[in-house]
Every structure is written in C-alpha cells, then in structure tokens.
Amino acid sequence: MTTAPRPNPLLSDRDVDFQLYEVLDATSLCALPAFAEHSRDTFTLLLDSTRRFAREVLYPTYRDMDAQPPSFRDGRVHVHPLMRELYPRLVELGLLTATRPPDVGGQQLPLTVHAVSTAYLMAANLSVYAWLGLTLGAAHLLEVFGTPEVKATFMEPMYRGEWTGTMALTEPQAGSSLADVRTRATPAPDGTWRIQGSKIFISGADQDFNENVVHLTLARIEGAEGGTRGISLFAVPSRRPEGGTLVDNDVRVAGVIHKIGWKGIPSLALNYGESGDCHGWLVGPPGRGLACMFQMMNEARIMVGMNGVATATVAYHEAVAYARERPQGRPTGVRDATRPQTPIIEHADVRRMLLRQKAIVEGGLSLLLAASYQADLAGHGQDEATRQRAGLLVDLLTPVAKSFPAERGFEANALAVQVHGGYGYSSEYLPEAWLRDQKLNSIHEGTTGIQGLDLLGRKVVAGGGAALQSFAEEVGTTVARARAAGVTPEWGEALEQALAETTTVVTELGARGMSGEVELMLRHSADFLELFSVLAVAWRWLAQAAAAKEALERGDPDADFYEGKLAAAQYWFAVELPRVPLLARLCRTGEDSYARMRPEWF
Template identity: 40%
Template sequence: MADYRVPREDMQFVLQDVFKVDQDWARFEPLAELDFDTAAAIIDEGAKLAETLIAPNCRAADEEGVKFVDGQVTTPKGYKEQFQQLAEGGWVGVTANPEWGGMGLPKSISAQYEEMLCAADISFSLYSGLTAGAIMTLDLHATQELKETYLERMISGEWTGTMCLTEPHCGTDLGIMRTKAVPQDDGSFAISGTKIFITGGEHDLVDNIVHLVLAKLPDAPAGSKGISLFVVPKFLVNEDGTLGERNPVFCGSIEHKMGIHASATCVMNFDGAKGWMVGEPNRGLAAMFTMMNYERLGVGIQGLGAAARSYVNAVEYANDRIQGRGAKATQDQSKDADPLIVHGDIRRMLLTMKAFVEGGRAFSTYVGQQLDIAKYAQDDAERTRADALVALLTPVAKAFLTDTGLEATILGQQVLGGHGFVREWGQEQLVRDCRIAQIYEGTNGIQALDLLGRKVAGSRGELLKPLAEDIGKFLAEGPIAGFEQEYQQLQQGLEMVERATKSVLTKVMQGDENVINGAAVEYLHLIGYVCFAYMWLRMAKTAEPLVAERPYLASKAKTAKFYMARLYPRVHGLLAAIEDGSDSLYLHETGEF
C-alpha cells in the first residue's frame, strides 16, 4: 500500500476558501478565539499522527486482528500505544466540551481529522469515534453527577465508550428490544439482556469501558416510545473516582467479519448490571439520536476516508506501473511501454475516484458547517435553518458518501488489477473495510427511507427549501466563463428533485403505500449527485482566481467538467426509476422469489 499522505492543501482550500469557516467562528462566541492558523496547525498535527503513527500499522493490524480468549479481547500489536498517544494529544475530545477537558473544536474541523484517521485505519478510528459520540450524549443528556463521574476520563481517553442498541432479534426495529432495566432502591437500575454488533464492547486499550445501553423499564409503553437510555460501566466507579468492583457485563464472543478485523465487534451480555438512567424515562431513543446523527456523518466520512486512501494508492500505482501502449498522442517511444495512467479507462477510474473523494470532502465539510451553525449561532432563525439542513443532509451524508466510497475503493482495486486483489498491496483491505459503512448506523436503505419518508414526505417537501435556496443563490450569481452548460445542468438537477418529490407525494396521495419504500434509495442518490454538482461548481468558481498563486487548483475546474459530463448524468436514470414508483417492484408475488 502506498504511504498515506493527508491532502492538507485541499482541506485548507475547502475550509478557508470555499466555505470560509473562519468567518463563522469569528461571530460565534465559543469559537471567537479560533483562527485559521490555529486550525491549520491542529490539522497538521493530526495529519502527522495519521501518516506516521497509525497508517503504517494498518495492514499488520488487519492481518493480526483482535483475539478473544476467556472473555478477554486483545487488540493488535501497536494499537495500545497508538491509542495512548492519541489520548495524550487530546484527540479523543476534539469536539468535546472544554468544561470537561475537550478541545471544543467545530465539526467543520473535526470532519477533516476524522477523514484522515479513517483513511489511516478505519478499525483503529472506531475506538475513539464511538467514544466521542458517547461523550456528546452524556454531556447533553446526563445528570451533573454522571457527567462528573465519566466525562473527564472519557475525554482524556482514559476510558472509552460504546453504543449498545442492536439485539439478536432486532436491529432497525428497536421497538421490539428485550433488554430490561429494573429500578433499584438506590436509584440505579439492573440491566439484563444481550446486545450484538457492539463496536469496542471489550478490549485492552483502557481500564474502563462506559456502555450507553438502550433498555425498557418494566412499565414501558410498547414500541420505540418505551425505550430508555442507561450508562453502564464495565467497572463501577467509587466516590473518589477510582475503579471499584466489576459490573456483571461481559463479552460473550466477537464476530469474525469480512472487514475491520482490528475492531472488536462484540456480543455483550448484561446480567443484572448496574446502570443509571441518562435523560428522561422512555425518551432514550431521542437522546441516543444525538449521538447517532453525529455518528452518521462520521460513518459517511469512513467511506470518504477509505476512498481517499484508495485514490492515493491508485494514482501512485498508475504512474509507476509500465504496461501496454496508450494512444499515439501519449506514447513514449523511448520506452517499451507506457505507464497505466495514459490509458483511457485508467483515467476514467482515477477521475471518478477524484471526483467522489474531493466532492465528498467538500460535502462533509458543508454538512459539518451546518452542524456548527446549528450549535453555535446566536440567531434563532439561523439555527433553525441549519437544523433543517442537517436533518435533510445527514442521511445523504451517511449513505451517499459510503456508496460512492465503496465504488471508489473498488475502482482503486481495478486500477491495480491482480495486485489489487492480493493482500500485499492493501487495496483489498480498503474494499473490505469500507463495505460495513453501508450497513451499520442504519443501513443505507434505512437512511433513504428516513430522507424520503420522514424528512421530505413528512414535511410535504418543506425541508428541501433551505438546500434549494443555497443552490439557487449560488446559481443566481452566474457562471464563470466556460461553465454555462454546467450551471444549466445544476439548475435542471434542482428541477428534477422538485419533479421527483412531486411524483412521490402524488402517488402517496393516490394511495400507493409502497412508493416511498420503492423509490427511496434512488431519491437519496438523486439528492447526492445534485449536492456533489453544487460542491464541484462551487469549488471550480472559488479556485479560478487562485490558480495563479496555487497552480494545483487548476485541476478543480477540470475535475468539475469531468464530474458534470461523466457522473452527473446518472441523475436521469435515477429520476426514471423514482417516477416508476413501486410498480415494477410488486409485479412478482412473494412466492415467486
């Protein structure tokens, strides 16, 4: 595998030039002291960790994997030292509340850090990533006493956190979970049940693991409205902050998986384990969604990170590998053959990867910026608008970035040919590791249902307005020279979204009960491709006056042209599928499958 190099210049371009995030920070009181020089220094330090500490161990860690012996999980060689250095640098608490020792950085910055960490090693990134989500949930919903007990130790990286939702018989349908929480005289609860697919449920990186567990009270209402959230530590914590007796929560086994071999995916058994409620009774799912919304963007960034690493590998290989003759215009007659990069199909694959990676980086930053505005803006209307954009775009970020991420890793594998299929080059690992990102934190099909069903149809299309306004305002500024056709394409894309939305809503009104389920994935992809078109035209416009001083930015306009010519036209097929609704899906009777 090629040495991983963090694309510092592109991250700086997206943050400072395209989205001008430092202008937001200047008007948000909690971020007022953060300037771009400081942010760039933070990114640079994170990049050094990713490039020199984490990425070099990625393949060896994957081959060794995690081991489960007598209830104990051992992580691969080097992971404990890596996690310790990460913790010592304060990286577990990048976005955490400074009141408890966190850096308090905006999401627009942490999105860059998350990308580089995922590109370096997705498996390793999960231990701190889930902890960050647990920290946020406790900070927003836990009592002061629980915060004082857990937050500082988790933010410092002394302890890690998990998210325990899925059970053997229920994944998406959490309303039928069986884990019980029985009230105790001392105000705690006895938690009993089994959770599966728990990332970092047991490991040897730290002394204590803090589980956030969804469970039902004895008198809970049926369904998802009867779920409460509890904090359940591996070791109970004494009043002086030291660790006490072992809580009866144990790892029963670990999963043997297609990818992320160095991430411990555990079956966790709670046998009357002592826990404390977080938030209000029967409101646990709402509290957990605090974590899940941030995690869903984080999972999308996992797809982006894998794609970015794949692109680095493929470009290096295509430049170095001498194979066959290119077109006459590219032939080097002084050599027996030409490098792969001159061949048309190789260029198609590399440009597709570049378009998805750099477009995805801009999109994840855009969503991160909206999260920052929703969190820090003082104006109620501005916060409300950003919240609406986050609600709309979170499922798109999770699903579209992981779908395009897998496509990019597979293309990278194809560029390497046979070398992409064997373990030596590390490319096949990226394909395997990226694949899970389409599944966990809510499958991409569920994300699509959330987008089209709950968000768009549920609001009668109103939730689309802030995005349409952003794109419409950009188009109204007019195209840069040579991009008149591409701007028209983006305008047509907006009209396609409107047409698709109207088609679905009309079918719903006509009584088609299956149309949302049947058209949801294509609808999400339609939104995704339109958003990426907006990102690419915005980057091309921003880059134009900067090319003279930063020549590397000349590739922005060229890649934007490629994206609009070769990838964006997929929207036409997506619109046709959406307008079919559910008709072709239900021609077969169930018994015919």
C-alpha cells in the first residue's frame, strides 16, 4: 500500500535566501558585465517558478516513478509515461540554457542561482531532473568544443528540448580508470567516424518521450597512443540526420541495469556499431577527449554535490515534520503512564539526530554555493587575476563539494530513516527511497576514493600552494567577519588552528611526494578528504554564524531561524572540528594498518 506523500518544502526558502543574500552577497555578481542584465528580481523570478514546479508538479510524481522503473521491450526502453508531459514542462522553465549566453538562447544567469534552483527539482524527483542535467552537460560540451556544423546538428535540438543527451564514458574495464577506454573510432571518407565498442551504466541512453538521444562518447582513434592522451570525444546520436530525416545509427541497448535508486532514468549497457554503421562526429581536437570532459568536470561535480544536498535536505524536512507529530514515550524522569506521550522531537537523542542532519545539509548547501560563487568569478570575474584565483579555489573546493554531500548526506539520509523508527524501514514512507538514491552520489562522477586522490595529489598543492593560500585568505575574511559580529571567538580561533594544522600536513605530504614517496603521501587521501571537508564546512558554519549574529544584533524578528543557525554552528565546532588533529595525525604519520595488510589476511 502506498499513501500520498505529505507536503514537504524540499528546501527551505528562508534558508536559501539567507545563504544567497545574507551569508553570500549573490547580487554582487550583477555588477559584473556578464551578469549585468540580472538583479535580485530576476533571481527571484526563476527561483519562484522552479520551486512552484518542483513542489506542485514534480514531487507528487516521485513515489510512483520510484515504484515503476523503465522497462525494456523489443530492443527499446520505455520510460515512465509521465515523462512525456514532464520533460517539456521542465524545459519550459528555461533551466537548460539559463546559464548560457544569449547567442545560444540563454539568459547568462549566475551558476550560483542556477545551482540552488535546480536543487529544488532534485529534491522533488532527482531522476526527472537528471534527464535535463545530462542534456545540459552534453549540449554545453558541444557549445564549447563543437564545430559550427556539430553545434547546429546536435547542440541546438538539445538546447531546444527536442533531443536529450548522455555522457558515455564508462566501459566494463574502464570505470575509475578511463585510461583503459577501448571503444574505437575509425575515419570515414565523408569526414565523420565509425564507432565500435561497448559502454556500460550510461544514464538516459534510450527513451521514448522525444525523438533522439546524443551520446557524448569517449573513444580511441585507431592507432592512437595508449592511456588518456589517446582518447577522443565524439557526438554519437542514436538516430542520425540523413536526407532530411532521422535514420537508425546502429547504437543498440544491450541491457538495462537493475538499480536500487534513481528509478526514473535508466542506466544502460550500449553496443556501438554492431553492424558497422555507427557514425560519430569528432568534438574538440583528436586525443583531447578527456581534457575536454575534464574542463566541464567542476560544474558536473558541483551538480552532483548539489544532488547530495538536495536528497539529504528533503529527507531532513520529512524527519523534522515526523518528529514533531509522532508521540512516543515521556520526558526523561517522568514515570507516570497516565501522562500523555510526548512528541519524539522532545527527546534529546532525536534532537541530536535532527541537528546533525541540519548541520550536514545546511553546511553542505553553504559549501556548494560558495563553490558556485567562485565558479561564477572564475568564468566572469572582472580581471584575469580574479578569474585565476577563483579558478584555483573552485578546483580546490570541487572534490570536497562533490564528496561531502554524498558521504555525509548518506549519513543524514540514514538518520532520517532512524528518526522514523520502524516506519522509516518501511517502503510506505519515503526516507528509505532517498537513502537508496543518495548512495549513487559517492559512486558516479568519480568515486569518493578518486576525489580524495584528486584533492591531495593535485588540487591542494596546485599553483605551488596558491590554491591553499587563497583558501586561507577566504577563511581569514570569514574569521574577521565573525569576530566583528560578536560570534564566540573560540570558534574563529579553532578554525584558524585547524587550518594551520592542515597547511602543515600539506607541506609535509607535499615534500614526501617530491622526494618520490608517492604511496606514503597518498596513503591517507581518504582521511585527508575527510579532514578538508570538516574544515571547509566549519568555514561555512562560521560564515553562517556571523550572518546570524549580525541579524540578531540588528533586531531581526526571525530570532528562531538565527538561533537555530547558531546552535548548528556550535554543534559543528564542538563535535566535528575537534576531529581534525586525529585525521591530521593519521596523514602525517602514515599510520600503516591497512597499508601493510596483505590481501590474503582478509
């Protein structure tokens, strides 16, 4: 039996406004020439229409789509029938091209505002949004790297919402290690390429709600060198334009993956060129396929992070509402069974679980918005120095912004199940579905293990330490703001201490890497990622505490909202930040329990 979901705000509008306009100064972006057409009013317009659609249209479809995944019949995938109606309406919101310039039909909206708008859609029904997100990513790649012919043929129908797109990277032997991609491309006399090979797990690779799918496919040009440098990028449609019509392009669905979540979008095994007639169009220079993909990676990973935040946030709101209503037990020390039961939110341990969720989801949202803000500056800042500095910062923050909401978001989703007790373990309630959905975020777009290696092996030492230096400056600005606002001074001091400890770890590990001890340098990359996540989220909680304190000082009547912020900040500084010294010690000493563990000892 299923029941209609209770109303859920998905994200708190109050918190979104706070993060955009009190913690960050999102309207300051409008002073940049690229965003000059925008104002808080245009931001609100988009946010309002997206929120309304998410709450009124998308959210009510989630349960049914989770229960009815796409089916595979007669060689074709049949998606949930509602997609025929939902996709065009999603496109109408304008989010496909919102951040793109006017020459491709866009509004040049800052990513900061776009990212938080899409969070409402993800919280409402993440796999419906995924169709749009994948199409946006594929079309954007073509916009940046495609020839005029490729743009006109493939990008434009995707931006118009007539076709969808995919990212086709993974192969059975090439998941984390894309250097092992084997799909082949051979030149054809007409200037296109013939593609042959197999991909797996490709999301959205077939559908029956519009007329075509374009797969942005990694393949190796015949004779190209091995490794990542030999990989090129191709646009490969399921149906290719020929003689004024669309004809079959020899891309076959070889199987459907039966997944535990994201049920509204299929993930498929694909065979290209079984009949030798699969045409591909080269995108970007030969051998630069991965480089092209990676140029777009920050944005894609920020969107995955936002998905993690959204999926944990909708569950958090559900848990708070449930805890307010569910009567069970009596306050500690009350033995009188004739007294009415108390709502479980009155129990300290339930409040602990809710506060931990709040600290994770609102800390995560703040981190995502800070990273998006830097991405906007990196793309459109007023001068080269600003763009470069912001570029380094967004590179540094991205592995954390991707993995923190995925890993801690999964924990927050599990806490939402726990708050529901036995009912949380039942599929009549939604928290279990969000828990299943959330798990993917630590796997796709680079697993958490790969994010840790990327952060410690590359990002944190980038620019000869310039990235970390810029991060330290940002932390310094926040500490000064918090001090001026009258925030508990110990929090700022603890943050500076943790930052100093992190810098020492980076210096020592960097020296090990330079002296050739790469294994020792990277051994605790997962712990370093955890350390940096705790630190970065503490930075965001201090920024929120400063904004909250400023509001209370000026007598803002919304005291409950701001007191809640200060309590969550206190939680992070009391419970999470003190973990930094332990994590730092593991990294610095190269503690070797798992390094010396032999496969046969397990």
